[in-house]
Amino acid sequence: MEEEEAGTMVHTNFYCHLGNWGILKKLEQWFIPISMSPWKLGEKAALQALKANPYVDMIVVDGISLLCTDLQVDPQDIVMLVVSWHMKAATMCEFSRQEFIGGLQSLGIDTIEKFREKLSYMRSELRDDQRFREIYNFSFGWAKEKGQKSLALETAIGMWQLLFAEWHWPLVDHWCQFLQLKHNKAISRDTWSQLLEFAKTIDLQLSNYDEEGAWPYLIDEFVEYLTENGIVQRPQN
């Protein structure tokens, strides 16, 4: 734990509140001003922000590794997704100052220890049906490239693997295989969100799958793929 350090700060009210918090030191480390960032950010948004306020900072990849080290957590750990969700982060692998600080506030975190403790709480949130759905749907916008409408297939597959490790869906591997074989294009938001509904409501024999059920056409094709390849034997009606 770091020592408290009073200090004169330049900007906002945040700092007055944060003044006595050990996190302060960390913030300095984690935040890297844009001009020093070796990593390419989401172009337009970041540049605009830069033009508007040169003091807007972002935590990007380096900062995130440091953050994770301090939290004693693997950067690939799904709990970081939950953290991002709490912070309403716009894009993966970066936090804006506003997102980060706002998130810490809403979580009631003022020390590293508290942050670490909150992690197990955050993990447990994944067990809650409603929260999982929200996190799942959130992750679409978070994982995709800024300015794109759809999510690149590879990223989507990575996310699905991650998410469905928490809430087990036995067909996830077939789904990913199917997409690589037959689709090979980006995933739309509607398909993303409807997939969860599909995974949650349709049983593994697909016996309650309804062709007239207004499922996205990719899911219709997936069902066809499963039955044609004998992966699932649908009960004869």
Place this chain on the structure above:
Amino acid sequence: MSAQKRRTFKIEAFKHRVEIDPKYAERTWKVLEHAIHEIYNHNASGLSFEELYRNAYNMVLHKYGEKLYSGLVTTMTGHLKEIAKSIEDAQGSLFLEELDRKWGEHNKALQMIRDIMMYMDRTFVPSSGRTPVHDLGLNLWRDNIIHSSKIQSRLLDTLLDLIHRERKGEVINRGLMRNITKMLMDLGPVYQEDFEKPFLEVSASFYSGESQQLIECCDCGEYLRKAEKRLSEETERVSHYLDSGSEVKITSVVEGEMIANHMQRLVHMENSGLVNMLVDDKYEDLARMYNLFRRVTDGLLMIRDVMTLHLRETGRQLVSDPEKLKDPVDFVQHLLDEKDKYDLIISKSFNNDKTFQNALNSSFEYFINLNNRSPEFISLYVDDKLRKGLKGVSEEDVEVVLDKVMMLFRYLQEKDVFEKYYKQHLAKRLLSGKTVSDDAERSMIVKLKTECGYQFTSKLEGMFTDMKTSVDTLQGFYASQHAEIGDGPTLAVQVLTTGSWPTQPSAPCNLPTEIIGICEKFRTYYLGTHTGRRLTWQTNMGTADIKATFGKAQKHELNVSTYQMCILMLFNSVDRLSYKEIEQATEIPASDLKRCLQSLACVKGKNVLRKEPMSKDIAEDDAFYFNDKFTSKFIKVKIGTVAAQKESEPEKQETRQRVEEDRKPQIEAAIVRIMKSRRVLDHNTIVTEVTSQLQSRFLPNPVVIKKRIESLIEREFLERDKADRKLYRYLA
């Protein structure tokens, strides 16, 4: 007000009784009894009606009505029993005659008796609740004669036997039959119970037997003729000697036994059944079948179903037979002929029955759309007709042909595919000037517009406008040039508005120097009068007439395509050119170049060029020579290929792809229109509505509709409802 009672006055009968003594009553009765005997013995002439009437009257008056009535019953019964015996004793055919005669006599007697007993009939009978004399007479006849054990069954058997014999062809005494049945009818329910019921039963088994026999040895047409004959016989029989109420009953027996029970077998009879009749246009037989079958339940339904099945099968074969599909014009002619054939059958034999018309239409719609080239072929048919087929045909007949084509058009599910091809073919016709009649062309457009709305035809009309405007432009051009042109080549230009025409714009090739001059002059002239436009020569279209002189000073006029002209003009300066040299000089695209050279050098009778080596195909190292030795018996030689042909496989794929692409925005527009007005809808309803909105152009694929919906969701025109994922919401 005081209630004053009105006094009713009564006239009292005599207080004293007028008695007559019983002996007097007995005497009176005896007189009457005697009279009845005399009447039955045909001795009525000696009787005095007045006296008898008075006697009967007195008896009733003096309260001896009961005696009179029961005496009458006894006496009549006695006589009837005698009559019964005489009838029973009659032999053979005299049986019925005797019965008839006695009936007539009985009626006469009854009449007289009733007249005599009239007073009793009017007073004693109603007050005592007895049967009136006339009816009494009938009842007694019924009970003692008709229902007598020796007569009842013999009567029925005799009647039925006579009918049977008549059915077998014998002539019987119809008048006698008539009298007998009329007698039965007069006796109340006796006709129905004692005669009609058994008559119908016996008839049923007769016709059951006969139909079994006939169906084994007759073909369908013969059988139906016989059935029809039997039906009319029965109707005639009824009119002659049966009660009219029996008609519908006996005809329904015949219909049931002869038709309903054998419908299936008749319709499907090998070599003579319905299908054979249809194929061989047997109008009379078909009409007969229609008229007979319509009398029985589901008879017409059976005919219609078998006809539909047959139509669909023959249609399906027609549209999948590669032989028949080789020539599109022939193919469509076959379709039209088939339609004409069935139209005639329905009008001649099926009474223009609407349900049959509908079955015909739905069958055609079914099989025409089985082949996805139908739209293309129908357009080619029209093209052939408008190009040459309708030459010299009267205006009315032209309309008839075009209307028939429109009828086929209406069956098409993919009308947008037809539109694409029609445009292509029309463009070729217009540009080559090869149309038989401008009026016919316009008439066709009007018909399409009426059927599909102005959007369908607006571009087509644009093409016509361009042609007309081009004529005016050309006139203006030549007027403006005066003497400057002189002996140079004559130019005819068609200015096409991009977007109206289906042609693919292509980069121009290098034009020969001989014509560049005038082309440029035209361009200058046109752009001078139409600022802000861009003109591009479409050298992949167009024709040229070239004068050529061959060896031995033979002159010919060659009609060639623009590309071919560019190639040939090169040979004015040299005698030999290699493929590569030609390619370089003209910059014609390779595939077109090969095709042109092939038609210039490899076709017998049109080989104005000579190729080395003399192979059939064009290779890149071939060399070409001006063919000095070219001959033709025609002075004018046509070399270019301009006529529309059915597309090759890759061309067809391309067109189909373009059609699919065109459909996407139409589907989206329909979805947006529907959602804008309905706001929230479930998936299936959207699909149904979209399909119905677009069905005049094509049948949208539900999977494509779904994809368009998802695309609209992505572009945030629609969203899924939060509560029910099967509902979509319009986002304003």
